[in-house]
Amino acid sequence: MDAKMMRESAANQSEDDMCVRKGPWTVEEDTILANYVAAHGEGQWNFVARCAGLNRTGKSCRLRWLNYLRPDVRRGNITLQEQLLILDLHSRWGNRWSKIAEHLPGRTDNEIKNYWRTRVIKQAKQLKCDVNSKQFRDTMQYVWIPRLLERIPASSEEQHGPGTEWRKPNYSCSPLCPGSELQVTSSSDDSERTGHPIGNGSVSQTIEQGDSLENIWSDENKWFLQEQLRDEVF
DNA sequence: AAATCCGCCAACCGCAAGACT
DNA sequence: TAGTCTTGCGGTTGGCGGATT
Structure with missing residues (x-):
């Protein structure tokens, strides 16, 4: 498909934007998008959205693919x-x-x-x-x-x-920036939890030239x- | 057991840059 | 050169689920 056809397709899309789907993706939508990208590759997301029969915006399709469907996406806790x-x-x-x-x-x-x-x-x-x-x-x-x-x-x-x-x-x-002040504020909960006598308030220290x-x-x-x-x- | 709070995360929104006509 | 469209980015929001009251 050439650029002109893509533009015509995109122009028609504005009519569909009136009833475009939002919110969480369904398993069916994921399957459709994944299959389409597997067959045709990434890019031209507005076109993908339209031709794959997804009632979504191109942006939404792109985001779903990049953040979730892409095969190399790692899930789980940040190490x-x-x-x-x-x-x-x-x-x-x-x-x-x-x-x-x-x-x-x-x-x-x-x-x-x-x-x-x-x-x-x-x-x-x-x-x-x-x-x-x-x-x-x-x-x-x-x-x-x-x-x-x-x-x-x-x-x-x-x-x-x-x-x-x-x-x-x-x-x-x-060396740290001279004149800046490091300050940490505590609550009474901290002293109760730890038993340390520091109690409420804050501790601070002004940094002098050459300090680390x-x-x-x-x-x-x-x-x-x-x-x-x-x-x-x- | 029900209500409320809170953290996490998926998804949306607005904007800017670049490509194209 | 101006207008349009796509793409990508960063900020924000809404909903879900677990924890707490």
């Missing part, structure tokens, strides 16, 4: 390695979900985005800081990422042979942060 990679890549590229997803084979941008919003932003809220703040980034870089590295058994590295995307990042405590996180945190601050993070999924 520790994947978590680490997401944190690492997000620190470099920000919310470039599709770019990050390129480095996690089988994972979709949607899945990574959901992971970030449900897990990482939740952690930031618990720490009462903005997810884009330097405070949170430092906490991630100097606390969570090292903790993840500790939890990844050596054997798991063997599972990632040559040619795979996974690599163990080399993190070090570089390791040497600026007092023992109490370190302890508090560890307690905050002790049971986290990270």
Whole structure:
């Protein structure tokens, strides 16, 4: 089919948009879409939607295929390695979900985005800081990422042979930004749960020139942060 | 047992960029 | 060059199911 026919087809589609189906996909729809893509390949999603007899938009078909039906889509929990990679890549590229997803084979941008919003932003809220703040980034870089590295058994590295995307990042405590302040706020629940006398309030520390996180945190601050993070999924 | 809350995830929406006419 | 359409991306929402009250 040439481009002209595709356009005519697309033009006719606008009439059908009035009664286009939305919401969850049925097994029948999945089968139709999967069979059609298997026979004709990906792309031209508006055309696919129309010719496969699916009362869906092209966008909806594309999304369903990429996020669910594609044979190489990986399902299940995000592994520790994947978590680490997401944190690492997000620190470099920000919310470039599709770019990050390129480095996690089988994972979709949607899945990574959901992971970030449900897990990482939740952690930031618990720490009462903005997810884009330097405070949170430092906490991630100097606390969570090292903790993840500790939890990844050596054997798991063997599972990632040559040619795979996974690599163990080399993190070090570089000097922090002078003048910024690290702060963690606690609730009475924390002291009740842990028995530590810190109680309500917050701990904070202003960063001086040349400081690294390791040497600026007092023992109490370190302890508090560890307690905050002790049971986290990270 | 019923009601409510909350986390997770699939799917939708709006926008921007690029291709095409 | 302007208009139209497709594709891809990131933000947001709604519903489901498990946990809690």
